[in-house]
Amino acid sequence: MFRYAAGLLDGSPAVAVLALAVLTGPLLLRQLLLFLGFRWAMRGARQDASRVSLFAAYSAALTARRARGARRR
Template sequence: MPVVLYALGDSPLVAVLAIAAIVVPVLLRQLLLFLGFRWALRGARQDASRVSLFTTYSAALTARRARRARRR
């Protein structure tokens, strides 16, 4: 944390705001993905359809992570 404070001009308020600006969009995206997944499952009564949706959801996240890793 001292490195972040030093890089941002020794102001704890600026450091907290900078960290929040980075973390909040990521957490919001994860929350929306989770809620969308829950909404998609609300009508699924059979276990097979739940497994299929979860597999699709997991594959989409894995593909996104793989693309991000290749760009680096």
């Protein structure tokens, strides 16, 4: 049984797809939640000035997250 289980981990495409999904899943989920939060905040914004300020806050949040991630590496 161990030989069969070890044989699945030898670089098959299914393992590669699973590993990619596990590694990128949390990052994609964070981006999706940021986007949905931004859309939810924009739902009541009717004026261009408020839309611009919300977009500036959203892009600043993304930039701060990217800067923190770059420092860790």
